[in-house]
Amino acid sequence: MKKFLLVLFVAFSLSEVHTAFANAGDEDQLKSLVDSFAIAIVKKDKAWIVSNLSETCKMYEPSGNTLDRAGIVYTFTEGIYDISKSAALNKAFKVDGMAAGGSADFDVEGVGNINGNRVDIAGSYRFNLKFTKSDKGWLISEIIINER
Structure with missing residues (x-):
């Protein structure tokens, strides 16, 4: 019985370590994804944006x-x-299996065409994000932008 409990303890410990490493790796990928998104919107990189947003x-x-x-x-x-x-x-970020949520503050400089008017949109915005993991990696599945 002691051996069985020891085996269970070791198996549980290893699964917890694996989960911690997996989440850390996923969080690094999500950070990179968000940083790349910040760059893509400056470069107007249509190919990057299309390939890193989920279909929905x-x-x-x-x-x-x-x-x-x-x-x-x-x-x-x-x-x-x-x-x-x-x-x-x-x-x-918070990773939960094949889904994740997170947030980032985006400091931007630029202008926007809003309701037919060219408006300065420079400022700080809070992006609340959702992500889904696909066979090609993490994709952005929702973006909620709020002014800070």
Whole structure:
């Protein structure tokens, strides 16, 4: 019985260590994904954005607009938002298997075409994010943007 309990204890300990390493690796991938997103919106990198948003990704803007994946791509690559500088700060994530949630503060400089007017959008925004893990890695599945 002691051997059985010892085997269970060792197996449980190893699974906890594996989970901790897996979550740390996943969190590093999510940090990299968010940093790359900050760069992609400055470069208007349509290919990167398309390949790193899930098919069902939604973005909720501070104005109340909700965009689907195609709308997100258009907004960041076709001049609705002309972002000249973007940095993701204060990133935090929680991984739960094949899903994750997180947040980051985005400091941006740029202008936006909002309701037909060119508006300065420089400032700090809180991005609350959801992610799904696919066979090709983590994808952004939801973006909620709030002004800070």
